[in-house]
Amino acid sequence: xxxxxxxxxxxxxxxxxxxxxxxxxxxxxxxxxxxxxxxxxxxxxxxxxxxxxxxxxxxxxxxxxxxxxxxxxx
Numbered sequence: 001x002x003x004x005x006x007x008x009x010x011x012x013x014x015x016x017x018x019x020x021x022x023x024x025x026x027x028x029x030x031x032x033x034x035x036x037x038x039x040x041x042x043x044x045x046x047x048x049x050x051x052x053x054x055x056x057x058x059x060x061x062x063x064x065x066x067x068x069x070x071x072x073x074x
Contacts, residue, residue, distance in 0.1 A: 003056035019059035039064060040074050 009015040018025055022039065029036045039060050047063045050056065058066075 002062065003054075003058045005055055006051070006057055009057060015057075019061050020057060022060065042072065042074065043067065 004012075004014075004020075006015065009020060014020060016024065026036050026038065043060055043064045046067060047058055047060065050058060050063070
């Protein structure tokens with residue numbers, strides 16, 4: 001499924017894991033000295049706006065892809 005509701009993600013215990021959240025992965029990768037691709041803050045703001053309007057949470061890579069297809073370039 002492309003998008004989930006917050007309650008669905010909580011029930012599946014996936015709200016704080018990729019592709020919906022990358023914080024833990026980034027911290028582990030930074031600790032191990034690996035390269036980290038940090039998603040631009042604009043993507044988080046757009047995802048929050050989408051959730052407010054639709055009630056669905058899209059994964060961060062999906063939101064970033066949609067934004068690039070719409071002409072966003074960072």
